[in-house]
Amino acid sequence: MVIIPEGEQPFIQSIDSAWYGHRVAEVAMLRLDVVHPVVSGNKWYKLKHNIQYCLDNHINTILTFGGAYSNHLVATAAAAQLYGVQSVGIVKGKYAETNLTPTLKSCIAYGMDLQFVTNEEYEKKNDGAWLQQLSEKHHQAFTIPEGGANEMGRAGAGDIAALIPERFTHIAISVGTGTTLAGVLNNLKQDATVIGFAPMKGGAYLNEEVREYVLPDKRQQYIIYDDWHFGGFGKHTEGLVAFMNEFYGHHNIPLDMVYTAKMMFGLREQIMNGLYPETAKILCVHTGGLQGNLSIKDRLVY
């Protein structure tokens, strides 16, 4: 199996009980952000079987999709480069080409061939005929859906469950496509509840979307909240930035603006409001994504 040749092994770090007002028995964080600076967190897990598949089948180009802030896009670019595979990124929005975000600049630096399409065209991202055309145009590329949301992605994300000790009763996970949530939930040994936090407006629709990928006997065991979007996907407030700095000061853990900061903010509010029993032991998954902080780095203490 392919491995990422730099970075650390994931580990579990406890969160100071004063931070959550001693309202539950334990809160800890699974630090997946340390596995690689760019192919970080859940992205590596979702990509690894896809990359292995390409290597095994002598496929030399990977094509995938994402927006201007997509962690998946840049993770794919970096992972492909590590394994000597070419990468093509189909980017949502023609305007993004003349207004490159730090994420897109990194994609280019990792050798990704970016192709900008209109928002309308991008909507065809799951249309078989268009995918076929794109693949043919780019050396019969192997196509990975937006967010790494395929069977191999869910299987790889399932390996995260093996890092979760059985004492935890609740697992908190940020949700983009829900691929990570589904993979983890399907492979959890214990009867824990998985709490999803979607960082976009109206993200509760993901409760339905994810359902088909969750094993039937586990469909009562997850819930996705969308209350903490802070204005929408990729948006933030001064309050959120202050929260990130405070959390770092307290725990030395850097959170990312797009996903994990919103999750931890929401989780703390829920705990303080007494949503979880005093006996709850909550494991928060740090899914990485720290490269997404580049656009606010002057305002962060880390």
Ligand SMILES: *Cc1c(COP(=O)(O)O)cnc(C)c1O
């Ligand atoms: C991509 C990403 C997610 C969302 O993962 P899905 O599997 O698409 O739900 C969550 N957190 C971070 C930091 C991410 O980069």
